[in-house]
Amino acid sequence: xxxxxxxxxxxxxxxAFVLAAIFAPLIAPFPMEAPVGDAWEPSSAxxxxxxxxxxxxxxxxxIYGGRITIFVAAAASVIAFTLGAFFGFMAAVRGGWxxxxxxxxxDLMMSIPSLIVALVVLSVLPLSLTVLIVVMGVLDSTxxxxxxxxxxxxxxxxxxxxxxxxxxxxxxxxIFREILPNALSPLVAEFGLRFIFAVLFxxxxxxxxxGVQPPQADWGGMVRDSKDFLVYGKTAALVPAVxxxxxxxxxxxxxxxxxxxxxxxxxxxxx
Amino acid sequence: xxxxxxxxxxxxxxxxxxxxxxxxxxxxGIEALPGDTAQAILGQSATPVALAxxxxxxxxxxPPLTRYGNWLWGLxxxxxxxxxxxxxxxxxxxxxxxxxxLFLASAAAMIAVPLALILGxxxxxxxxxxPDKIISxxxxxxxxxxxxxxxxxxxxxxxQLFPVFQPVSMVLPGMGFWAKLQAVALPVIVLVLVxxxxxxxxxxxxxxxxxxxxxxxxxxxxxxSPMRIxxxxxxxxxxxxxxxxxxxxxxxxxxxxxxxxxxxSYNALGQYLIDHVTKRDLPVVQAVGMIFATAYISxxxxxxxxxxxxxxxxxxxx
Numbered sequence: 001x002x003x004x005x006x007x008x009x010x011x012x013x014x015x016a017f018v019l020a021a022i023f024a025p026l027i028a029p030f031p032m033e034a035p036v037g038d039a040w041e042p043s044s045a046x047x048x049x050x051x052x053x054x055x056x057x058x059x060x061x062x063i064y065g066g067r068i069t070i071f072v073a074a075a076a077s078v079i080a081f082t083l084g085a086f087f088g089f090m091a092a093v094r095g096g097w098x099x100x101x102x103x104x105x106x107d108l109m110m111s112i113p114s115l116i117v118a119l120v121v122l123s124v125l126p127l128s129l130t131v132l133i134v135v136m137g138v139l140d141s142t143x144x145x146x147x148x149x150x151x152x153x154x155x156x157x158x159x160x161x162x163x164x165x166x167x168x169x170x171x172x173x174x175i176f177r178e179i180l181p182n183a184l185s186p187l188v189a190e191f192g193l194r195f196i197f198a199v200l201f202x203x204x205x206x207x208x209x210x211g212v213q214p215p216q217a218d219w220g221g222m223v224r225d226s227k228d229f230l231v232y233g234k235t236a237a238l239v240p241a242v243x244x245x246x247x248x249x250x251x252x253x254x255x256x257x258x259x260x261x262x263x264x265x266x267x268x269x270x271x
Numbered sequence: 272x273x274x275x276x277x278x279x280x281x282x283x284x285x286x287x288x289x290x291x292x293x294x295x296x297x298x299x300g301i302e303a304l305p306g307d308t309a310q311a312i313l314g315q316s317a318t319p320v321a322l323a324x325x326x327x328x329x330x331x332x333x334p335p336l337t338r339y340g341n342w343l344w345g346l347x348x349x350x351x352x353x354x355x356x357x358x359x360x361x362x363x364x365x366x367x368x369x370x371x372x373l374f375l376a377s378a379a380a381m382i383a384v385p386l387a388l389i390l391g392x393x394x395x396x397x398x399x400x401x402p403d404k405i406i407s408x409x410x411x412x413x414x415x416x417x418x419x420x421x422x423x424x425x426x427x428x429x430x431q432l433f434p435v436f437q438p439v440s441m442v443l444p445g446m447g448f449w450a451k452l453q454a455v456a457l458p459v460i461v462l463v464l465v466x467x468x469x470x471x472x473x474x475x476x477x478x479x480x481x482x483x484x485x486x487x488x489x490x491x492x493x494x495x496s497p498m499r500i501x502x503x504x505x506x507x508x509x510x511x512x513x514x515x516x517x518x519x520x521x522x523x524x525x526x527x528x529x530x531x532x533x534x535x536s537y538n539a540l541g542q543y544l545i546d547h548v549t550k551r552d553l554p555v556v557q558a559v560g561m562i563f564a565t566a567y568i569s570x571x572x573x574x575x576x577x578x579x580x581x582x583x584x585x586x587x588x589x
Contacts (some may be wrong), residue, residue: 119545119548
């Protein structure tokens with residue numbers, strides 16, 4: 001199997017970011033929240049990216065911030081896939097009014113942009129990491145639902161599913177033992193796109209002030225924290241912004257390659 | 272023609288039903304979530320008597336359906352209630368800002384739509400060759416950026432490296448049209464970057480799709496120039512999908528403006544929404560959320576209506 005250069009670059013960078021997130025306490029030279037120098041120190045051998053407005057080491061904050069960003073996005077994607085795939089398969093297997101009901105609910109949820117729904121919901125719910133992850137996961141599960149349902153619709157008409165039904169297997173068996181293994185490859189490709197969407201989504205919410213709350217900060221929160229000083233030539237806000245862009249582009253390169261390899265199933269960006 | 276009319280009526284009726292359901296979700300669904308408006312105003316230390324009085328004053332002890340009815344009735348008559356944080360009526364506050372948001376979004380649309388069509392046609396003309404590859408690489412990058420990241424890159428490059436613009440977009444009443452346009456230049460650039468990629472990619476895909484038809488081959492065999500084939504033969508037949516994508520991306524602008532307005536401290540509807548989300552001012556959030564949802568759904572209906580009208584097979588049924 002030959003991996004094109006662009007996908008290879010994407011894989012290397014993505015893996016590096018994930019490893020940095022997992023081993024953050026071992027890698028980061030300084031703690032995340034404590035000031036370790038003067039405000040706005042320029043980059044030096046000690047502080048590679050300098051320090052921010054209260055003298056915190058930007059590199060260390062970037063590593064810890066990446067940990068939060070990647071964790072929240074991954075957790076939200078897992079929720080989205082668990083909910084979306086389960087209900088999507090169920091809609092395909094059961095058909096009838098269950099399919100109709102679930103599909104219409106999803107249509108309704110997708111008729112308004114996720115950001116607007118998230119803003120309305122988060123203006124009422126308490127702002128915590130758990131709430132944030134669940135809200136993001138539920139909103140994003142709609143797209144997984146549509147894909148899983150479409151994929152499963154093609155599978156339920158297969159002879160082996162028919163055979164399983166005739167053997168008298170229950171619905172659980174049909175969903176988990178017959179459909180899931182055969183639907184896995186398009187779903188894996190979609191996972192990359194959903195993950196990157198979740199990264200952009202949590203970054204945007206934190207940037208707007210309704211995502212990850214201080215003293216914790218993800219990349220979006222870091223941009224928010226330093227944004228007002230950009231016009232005075234302090235580039236601290238650009239460091240996490242570049243990190244978001246690099247991660248997003250890397251995962252996209254990998255996902256593009258997987259999509260091109262697997263099938264014509266297309267994922268998309270969402271509103 | 273009757274078939275088209277039937278389709279149009281169906282689509283619009285469906286859209287109105289959707290709007291109604293969305294209003295139910297935004298009002299009743301949100302009320303069902305944990306959280307109490309009276310508590311939010313008075314704080315955790317409020318006495319039960321004070322809470323009861325305030326609920327009475329706000330009409331919170333009426334049954335939910337009655338309150339929903341009142342809210343919807345007010346909404347349809349332009350009475351959006353009062354803000355919790357400053358007690359002022361929401362309607363006039365929104366009216367002042369709505370114009371600014373529309374100005375920003377339409378300026379972005381005026382630039383993005385023609386640019387996306389031109390770039391899409393160029394990319395289709397040189398499919399697989401270097402102009403196509405460059406355009407694709409750039410658009411893949413911009414599609415990966417969240418609006419606020421694109422925003423700060425643009426701010427840094429155009430105000431610090433090449434200081435030609437102001438980083439804050441102040442639009443004051445009484446400013447002339449050109450002065451206003453100059454003030455929104457940076458946010459417009461960001462919005463164009465954000466929506467351009469998708470529109471351009473779909474234009475390219477739609478044209479390449481048509482290019483596979485037999486009549487294009489005929490045109491090629493006649494010896495027409497590639498640009499003429501695209502312009503006269505492929506483009507008119509690709510218009511239906513292109514129009515749909517263009518309008519759908521205008522709907523995407525609805526989300527884009529919220530973030531971009533915050534980046535540039537532009538005093539308009541999106542900024543107003545975010546301010547009141549952080550203040551937990553539910554009536555404002557519900558009203559503005561409903562406006563954004565209405566704009567988004569209307570543009571989606573418009574996209575489908577235009578697609579129906581632009582489809583020759585539907586206009587001239589056998």
